[in-house]
Amino acid sequence: MLWILLAIVALLIVATFVLFRVHDLSHLDGHKWATNEVSPHPSHDEVISRIKEMGRASKGLKGKARLMALRKHLDSLGEDAVIESEVQPCLHPKGEWVIAPGADPKRRVLYIHGGAWTAGSPKSHRAVTNRFSRLANAAVFAVDYRLMPEHRFIDGIIDCREAYTWLLDHGPEGKGEAEFVVVAGDSAGGSHTLSLIAWLRDNGIRMPDAAIALSPSTDLTLTAPSNRNNIQTDLMLGPVFGGLSKIPLPVVWWGTLAAFRLSPTNPVASPLRGNLANLPPTLIHASTTEMLLDNAARYAAKAKAEGSPVELHTWQNMVHVWHMFTPLLPQAEEAFEDIAQFLKRIESGPA
Numbered sequence: 001m002l003w004i005l006l007a008i009v010a011l012l013i014v015a016t017f018v019l020f021r022v023h024d025l026s027h028l029d030g031h032k033w034a035t036n037e038v039s040p041h042p043s044h045d046e047v048i049s050r051i052k053e054m055g056r057a058s059k060g061l062k063g064k065a066r067l068m069a070l071r072k073h074l075d076s077l078g079e080d081a082v083i084e085s086e087v088q089p090c091l092h093p094k095g096e097w098v099i100a101p102g103a104d105p106k107r108r109v110l111y112i113h114g115g116a117w118t119a120g121s122p123k124s125h126r127a128v129t130n131r132f133s134r135l136a137n138a139a140v141f142a143v144d145y146r147l148m149p150e151h152r153f154i155d156g157i158i159d160c161r162e163a164y165t166w167l168l169d170h171g172p173e174g175k176g177e178a179e180f181v182v183v184a185g186d187s188a189g190g191s192h193t194l195s196l197i198a199w200l201r202d203n204g205i206r207m208p209d210a211a212i213a214l215s216p217s218t219d220l221t222l223t224a225p226s227n228r229n230n231i232q233t234d235l236m237l238g239p240v241f242g243g244l245s246k247i248p249l250p251v252v253w254w255g256t257l258a259a260f261r262l263s264p265t266n267p268v269a270s271p272l273r274g275n276l277a278n279l280p281p282t283l284i285h286a287s288t289t290e291m292l293l294d295n296a297a298r299y300a301a302k303a304k305a306e307g308s309p310v311e312l313h314t315w316q317n318m319v320h321v322w323h324m325f326t327p328l329l330p331q332a333e334e335a336f337e338d339i340a341q342f343l344k345r346i347e348s349g350p351a
Contacts, residue, residue, distance in 0.1 A: 033297060051236055071121070085134070103133050103139055107137055108138055114186040114189045116187070141163065157195065160196055164205075184211070210283070216295065219264075219295050219299075230291045234289060277306040289318070318331055
């Protein structure tokens with residue numbers, strides 16, 4: 001019996017490395033990026049309190065009940081947000097238009113929300129989409145893509161692709177070609193954003209004028225140092241995903257394959273692992289204390305090495321996707337101003 005067990009273990013080890021082929025990307029670490037220094041502010045305590053409240057909303061619940069409680073709480077964030085934009089529901093594709101007063105409907109932003117591919121919605125991110133509409137002077141389409149586990153991971157990818165191609169020829173007022181297009185997203189939505197622009201390039205579809213990824217997930221292999229080193233300092237992701245650090249990575253990879261029905265090395269789910277040449281101007285934001293910091297940094301380093309115009313701007317000691325806490329958090333306002341300046345540079349062209 002022992003030799004049978006050893007044979008099975010050996011077979012699994014060989015299958016793991018043949019199937020996943022996780023290449024070492026540590027050579028991408030160590031680059032210096034622009035960092036915004038942050039001074040303590042009373043609003044930081046309020047943000048931490050809100051994050052803890054999010055954890056309490058699902059405390060003691062398990063499985064589907066826990067997920068539903070988390071989704072409900074995230075949506076309540078959007079319901080409580082004070083926005084000046086008009087919100088127009090859309091059924092096909094599913095989502096909503098968020099339009100600030102005076103925004104140009106020929107200027108369009110596709111926004112892809114975060115939520116670990118299992119939670120979040122256009123409603124939960126209205127504070128963010130409201131700001132995007134104002135700073136870009138554009139109509140924002142927040143796509144309501146299908147979530148796991150009710151749907152396959154690839155279904156959400158397909159929804160984002162279809163929403164983008166539709167948005168090129170449809171605005172909030174009906175059919176009409178877009179004059180300026182941006183794709184943006186946060187966390188899991190940031191991953192979808194970076195995956196989408198590579199797909200557009202590969203399929204010869206009109207590229208966006210710019211892409212913006214906020215605290216994006218770029219690599220599901222979880223091999224970047226900050227995935228482990230920043231567990232204690234990431235107040236949002238650490239309590240939820242920190243436990244994965246205790247599980248051997250090959251086991252995590254098999255679990256990811258089972259849940260996503262894609263290898264964690266597949267560029268559709270891990271944009272860092274794909275071809276990053278010939279991409280549109282891209283801005284990435286990340287916090288120095290979040291678990292996904294090195295995922296963002298590695299993506300930026302690889303994209304620049306392959307000739308794509310990518311910028312990474314980091315903020316000290318911010319929570320994951322701190323942009324959601326606008327206007328409470330001064331650094332959220334700073335981040336949106338940084339995005340506005342980035343878009344102005346893109347539109348003005350080379351000096």
